[in-house]
Amino acid sequence: MGSNEWLNSPVKSELKAELLDLAISIAKQAGELLMARPDVFDLEMKSSAIDFATQMDIASEKLIVSKILEARPDDGIIGEEGASIPSKSGVTWVIDPLDGTVNYFYGIAGWNVSIAAKDSEGVQVGVVNAPSINSFWSATKDGGATCNGKKIKCNDPVEFNRALIATGFSYDVADREAQAALVSKLLLEIRDLRRIGAGAADLCLVATGRLDGFYERGLNEWDLAAGGLIATEAGALVTGRNGGPAGKEMVIAAGAHLHARLVAEIG
Template structure:
């Protein structure tokens, strides 16, 4: 669900000069990394390393994209901090920290599937104030500034009107550890009869943006890291969605939930009932 803004723009410029600068840098870093990943993917792309399990992979392109992003941002803002999936970590001294997933949906990318994205968020004094998710094979870049709304390109995003839960299309994801995946599959199996259907796209950042864009009624997942959700969570909230974790708690690695306002609480309660927050 979108409403038009000025054609050719990326939405109104933030009034705060710092936020305007951070948004401009995040958009350009996302564009450059997205182009690198799209155009530079070798035909014989190989796994460079594994993380939590043999199916939780890092490719050479993850590493190259994170190096590009951190290098570009450091060039323009040398005193900022970083938290990146592939190892970038520094506290910085400016009060600004960049939270980066250079390739969200690595397994999709490895297999040549299109659902992957570059996710870049900027925090100021611990609060996420800018989020950018670039999805090059969709030809879309989502972005939001705290208090300024969410956009895909020049179109403003709005949460989908909320249906009853049994008519809601919900997306989820599965972790890489076998015991966690088994429990997540069990939760999904019990929930499917209570929903319109469940989707599994393989990129948390894109799932959150799809909730923001009204392409999904909701999304949940256990086991996300800060870089998986920082940008997408802000984009969803600025589109009018609700986000959180277990009832009364913020989104976290324990559980992340995002949905249109009328779907959020019933979905959250159902997830609590079925133990989606534990393995």
């Protein structure tokens, strides 16, 4: 059986449906937990004084991990807050228990829960729950993408001078200098720029057509896995520089027409 046949086989389809149902259920539970935002935060510093986790990041990851292992004890898990469990089943979950921690800390909308499941063929299932903006996205590989249960499609074609583009910024000062230079260049050529503060939400907003494009350097796998699948299944191209694989070095997401120009501008 060839790769495409396997991806679309009844066994694979049944597994994807099972993983999607589980991801949806857990993302909703984590979203409910996070909506009970505390008045006082305990901060755990990470890579720098402006990069931190709260007790809610940690509580959300604990909830997600426990629910996954309860349902599928042989699956692997990769989590932003340290979860690292090797897979015995061939399925590995990639989770960001609270994407947009700074937004959450300041009480700004856009933070979300991001959960994806991957196997040797790549990410098969992705969900992003952003309860602060009443948006729940989901996708399965080759199965399309939805927002709040409705099929979605990215904007395409979009002319560069009419494009609303989102980006994000690194915690590293040297990276920020390069990012600022690129922003200064793009702002003279596009409609406008947005800084949402949560990479998974940015990708999903591209998928829904609420943004025309998105680019960012420094995203981790848990930032990209679910949102990247959702954007792809909504018709967007999600790549790195020069059309290569998306990853920590660069993520560029947009409909095909705009994507080509963004890739050329970003270099």
